[in-house]
Amino acid sequence: MKVRIKFAKYGAVKFIGHLDVMRYFQKAIRRAEIDIAYSEGFSPHQIMSFASPLSVGHTSEGEYFDIEVNSFTTEEDVQKRLQSVMVEGFDILKVKLLSEGEGNAMASVAAASYLVSFKKEMSLPRDWKEHLLAFYNQKRIPVVKKTKKGEKEIDLKEGIYQLEIEEDAVYLLLDAGSGSNIKPGFVLETFFNMISFTLPEFPFHVHRIETYKRKVDGSLSALIS
Amino acid sequence: MRKLALKDEILMQIEKPARYIGNEVNAVMKNKEQVQVRFAMCFPDVYEIGMSHLGIQIIYDMLNKFEDVWCERVYSPWVDLDEVMRKEHIPLFALESQDPVKDFDFLGITIQYEMCYTNILQILDLSEIPILSKDRTEDDPIVIGGGPCTYNPEPICDFFDLFYIGEGETRYRELLDLYKDCKACGLSRKDFLKKAAMIPGMYVPSLYDVMYKEDGTIDQRILLEPGIPEMIEKEMVTDVSDTYYPDKPVVPFIKITQDRVVLEIQRGCIRGCRFCQAGQLYRPVRERSVEMLKHYAVEMLRNTGHEEISLSSLSSSDYSKLPELLDFLIENCDKKKINISLPSLRIDAFSLDVMNKVQDVKKSSLTFAPEAGSQRLRNVINKGLTEEVILEGARLAFEGGWTRVKLYFMLGLPTETEQDICEIAELCNKIAAVFYETVPKEKRTGRVQIVASTSFFIPKPFTPFQWASQRTKEEFLDKAYLTRTSIATQLNQKSIKYNWHEADVSVLEGIMARGDRRLNQVILKAYQKGCIYDAWSEYYKNDVWMQTFEECGINPDFYTTRERRDDEIFPWDFLDCGVTKEFLLQEWHRAKQETITPNCRMQCNGCGAARYGTGVCLEKREEACHEG
Numbered sequence: 001m002k003v004r005i006k007f008a009k010y011g012a013v014k015f016i017g018h019l020d021v022m023r024y025f026q027k028a029i030r031r032a033e034i035d036i037a038y039s040e041g042f043s044p045h046q047i048m049s050f051a052s053p054l055s056v057g058h059t060s061e062g063e064y065f066d067i068e069v070n071s072f073t074t075e076e077d078v079q080k081r082l083q084s085v086m087v088e089g090f091d092i093l094k095v096k097l098l099s100e101g102e103g104n105a106m107a108s109v110a111a112a113s114y115l116v117s118f119k120k121e122m123s124l125p126r127d128w129k130e131h132l133l134a135f136y137n138q139k140r141i142p143v144v145k146k147t148k149k150g151e152k153e154i155d156l157k158e159g160i161y162q163l164e165i166e167e168d169a170v171y172l173l174l175d176a177g178s179g180s181n182i183k184p185g186f187v188l189e190t191f192f193n194m195i196s197f198t199l200p201e202f203p204f205h206v207h208r209i210e211t212y213k214r215k216v217d218g219s220l221s222a223l224i225s
Numbered sequence: 226m227r228k229l230a231l232k233d234e235i236l237m238q239i240e241k242p243a244r245y246i247g248n249e250v251n252a253v254m255k256n257k258e259q260v261q262v263r264f265a266m267c268f269p270d271v272y273e274i275g276m277s278h279l280g281i282q283i284i285y286d287m288l289n290k291f292e293d294v295w296c297e298r299v300y301s302p303w304v305d306l307d308e309v310m311r312k313e314h315i316p317l318f319a320l321e322s323q324d325p326v327k328d329f330d331f332l333g334i335t336i337q338y339e340m341c342y343t344n345i346l347q348i349l350d351l352s353e354i355p356i357l358s359k360d361r362t363e364d365d366p367i368v369i370g371g372g373p374c375t376y377n378p379e380p381i382c383d384f385f386d387l388f389y390i391g392e393g394e395t396r397y398r399e400l401l402d403l404y405k406d407c408k409a410c411g412l413s414r415k416d417f418l419k420k421a422a423m424i425p426g427m428y429v430p431s432l433y434d435v436m437y438k439e440d441g442t443i444d445q446r447i448l449l450e451p452g453i454p455e456m457i458e459k460e461m462v463t464d465v466s467d468t469y470y471p472d473k474p475v476v477p478f479i480k481i482t483q484d485r486v487v488l489e490i491q492r493g494c495i496r497g498c499r500f501c502q503a504g505q506l507y508r509p510v511r512e513r514s515v516e517m518l519k520h521y522a523v524e525m526l527r528n529t530g531h532e533e534i535s536l537s538s539l540s541s542s543d544y545s546k547l548p549e550l551l552d553f554l555i556e557n558c559d560k561k562k563i564n565i566s567l568p569s570l571r572i573d574a575f576s577l578d579v580m581n582k583v584q585d586v587k588k589s590s591l592t593f594a595p596e597a598g599s600q601r602l603r604n605v606i607n608k609g610l611t612e613e614v615i616l617e618g619a620r621l622a623f624e625g626g627w628t629r630v631k632l633y634f635m636l637g638l639p640t641e642t643e644q645d646i647c648e649i650a651e652l653c654n655k656i657a658a659v660f661y662e663t664v665p666k667e668k669r670t671g672r673v674q675i676v677a678s679t680s681f682f683i684p685k686p687f688t689p690f691q692w693a694s695q696r697t698k699e700e701f702l703d704k705a706y707l708t709r710t711s712i713a714t715q716l717n718q719k720s721i722k723y724n725w726h727e728a729d730v731s732v733l734e735g736i737m738a739r740g741d742r743r744l745n746q747v748i749l750k751a752y753q754k755g756c757i758y759d760a761w762s763e764y765y766k767n768d769v770w771m772q773t774f775e776e777c778g779i780n781p782d783f784y785t786t787r788e789r790r791d792d793e794i795f796p797w798d799f800l801d802c803g804v805t806k807e808f809l810l811q812e813w814h815r816a817k818q819e820t821i822t823p824n825c826r827m828q829c830n831g832c833g834a835a836r837y838g839t840g841v842c843l844e845k846r847e848e849a850c851h852e853g
Contacts (some may be wrong), residue, residue: 011227011248012246012247012248013248013478015243015246016243016478020243020480023478023480024250024478026530027476027529027530027531028530029530030526030530030531030532031527031529038562043564043585057237085530087252088227088248202234202237202238205233
């Protein structure tokens with residue numbers, strides 16, 4: 001049986017890297033005495049798959065991972081047990097028993113939404129909002145993206161599904177598929193670069209709001225809808 | 226939500242920010258308004274090392290069980306954060322509350338190895354606490370040291386207000402009550418320290434002075450306060466089954482050196498190897514009850530979620546209920562997929578059978594610690610391991626499928642000759658030969674791998690070798706070279722890999738280990754010149770250290786290469802570790818005569834620890850106990 005777990009990450013634990021978050025949940029599952037399944041072999045490991053790694057320093061209310069279990073009580077019970085072994089900064093938001101044949105969390109991810117807030121002390125160019133809208137309304141935004149294999153030219157516009165300007169923040173809905181993932185910081189850095197504005201170090205805070213899969217009809221829905 | 230001491234911008238620019246945020250599973254949070262004593266417990270090395278230390282976990286758990294006390298943790302900021310904190314004047318903080326250490330009542334520092342001495346100064350400096358005890362005011366925390374290096378506290382005595390000598394479980398309650406009383410009565414720091422000096426196990430260095438002879442050795446110690454003890458006896462837990470032990474150890478977010486549940490099965494060691502300080506300091510050996518260990522194993526695994534449990538002791542094979550404990554652990558851990566790690570086991574049929582059950586034979590290696598190559602030298606150091614036992618253990622292991630063997634030796638032991646060193650190589654060669662004899666060609670999956678490692682011998686206080694001379698750096702390197710060339714001439718040399726330890730850092734460790742009060746100024750000056758993280762070879766600055774000794778007019782050889790006279794007064798002689806100086810001297814003479822001394826379980830040798838009336842000293846032996 002496969003179970004999907006949605007959690008939030010905020011406060012001090014935003015400085016815990018992805019691999020350590022995985023280790024944290026492996027230990028939490030033991031403390032919560034969840035009947036998780038293990039792989040075969042001499043050094044068995046928990047069968048667990050994380051949807052999409054979150055960068056160090058980012059917060060989120062839309063993180064997911066799947067686990068394989070041997071037995072299952074109820075969604076409420078698993079949520080309660082996991083929540084009871086969390087530290088401040090991690091909250092278990094939802095637990096769902098997946099139906100047969102549902103793809104795993106990592107393979108399902110299609111998009112993610114973010115709120116990028118500028119640091120209060122940062123002075124932005126007065127007309128940044130108009131410039132950003134103009135940037136977004138271009139037909140194509142050709143950029144060079146650094147990948148593990150080197151650099152390749154992509155159309156950034158294809159990866160931005162939605163962009164909205166709020167008071168001192170920007171809402172972004174971005175492609176998060178494996179291989180085509182667009183980081184929110186990359187979008188804004190590209191923009192500020194294009195208007196020749198030099199950003200200070202660590203100019204904004206990134207908060208992930210939700211992680212989405214693509215339904216058969218092509219529309220997006222949260223990994224636990 | 227807790228506010229962090231460091232801004233996001235700083236945490237984002239340094240390595241492993243999770244070292245500094247606290248908030249780990251089982252970290253203890255209290256309301257600071259509701260406690261009377263705030264205690265900062267520090268391990269002066271980086272988080273991953275400090276968090277792996279069991280002693281701190283025991284004391285942390287104990288102090289936090291006291292309702293009126295909040296104990297928090299402090300580790301050395303890594304060099305990247307160190308630079309930022311100095312530049313931006315950020316005071317060092319404790320992990321739990323993130324409050325500055327300088328606002329605490331106590332700063333406790335555990336001192337586990339000599340090479341952390343400059344890190345102690347870093348902690349004080351970054352905390353904005355005066356480095357010298359004499360410069361501290363009523364507003365500064367009481368700085369208290371503990372751990373094995375406090376068995377010679379003199380080289381660092383100017384930096385501490387107080388040392389706690391011995392095991393931490395016994396006297397903290399009394400000390401903290403005294404502190405509260407003194408505070409309530411408005412007594413000064415000095416008054417508190419004078420009263421603390423009367424509590425057993427407490428050493429207040431500022432209340433003593435030392436006079437030296439012309440030759441630089443100690444003439445006598447002077448008591449500067451009437452009534453304070455001349456000798457300070459170590460503190461020791463007499464019942465290790467009914468005492469403090471953490472059932473909820475802190476679980477770090479990042480991977481640390483000892484990332485597992487640690488179960489201390491016994492304290493002390495029956496063996497009496499003559500180079501080993503721990504083997505003397507923790508006498509007599511005391512076993513925890515198997516019931517207690519089963520209980521804590523289950524609780525700690527449940528409360529941490531760790532996937533591994535490790536048994537800890539100086540010699541696990543000597544624990545009398547080891548089979549029962551291991552059966553219990555294997556049964557309980559197997560279904561929960563928890564690994565069992567078994568360091569310090571003697572290699573024999575029993576241990577190989579157990580290891581076969583808990584480890585992947587193909588991936589694991591076996592460890593022998595003969596410490597010396599020849600039987601003659603093993604008799605000198607009283608290492609009761611014979612070539613026959615090693616080769617038989619190796620044969621059993623090779624039959625069981627193991628192909629990797631690690632061997633540990635020391636170079637520069639007292640009386641060592643070139644012949645002894647050549648026998649290191651010969652022993653490695655014989656082990657390799659056993660493999661080729663035991664494992665038929667068709668069953669070999671490759672050649673056997675033998676890894677021989679040597680460290681350089683450093684005489685330590687409270688060991689029979691405290692009188693011995695240490696070899697120079699050049700001699701050390703010659704010995705390592707001879708070991709290497711001897712191995713290269715062996716028939717099976719292609720199966721043997723050789724590693725050796727650095728020599729110059731061993732010299733400094735030797736200076737500190739048997740140093741006296743005159744080294745305080747050297748350590749302070751070396752720190753001011755930028756020495757820090759001396760235990761990390763990439764940061765160790767030997768030239769700066771040697772130059773500092775010269776500037777201070779101190780000859781390092783006085784502390785290392787000199788062989789001491791039998792009646793010399795050592796800087797640490799005012800401490801009583803339970804084992805008498807007469808016994809140690811007798812052992813030193815027996816060593817030079819190449820005479821072995823039986824272990825505590827075979828026979829009582831009258832070391833002095835029987836006065837505690839506990840542990841192995843109470844066991845019935847065939848021979849009568851020599852002590853009354």
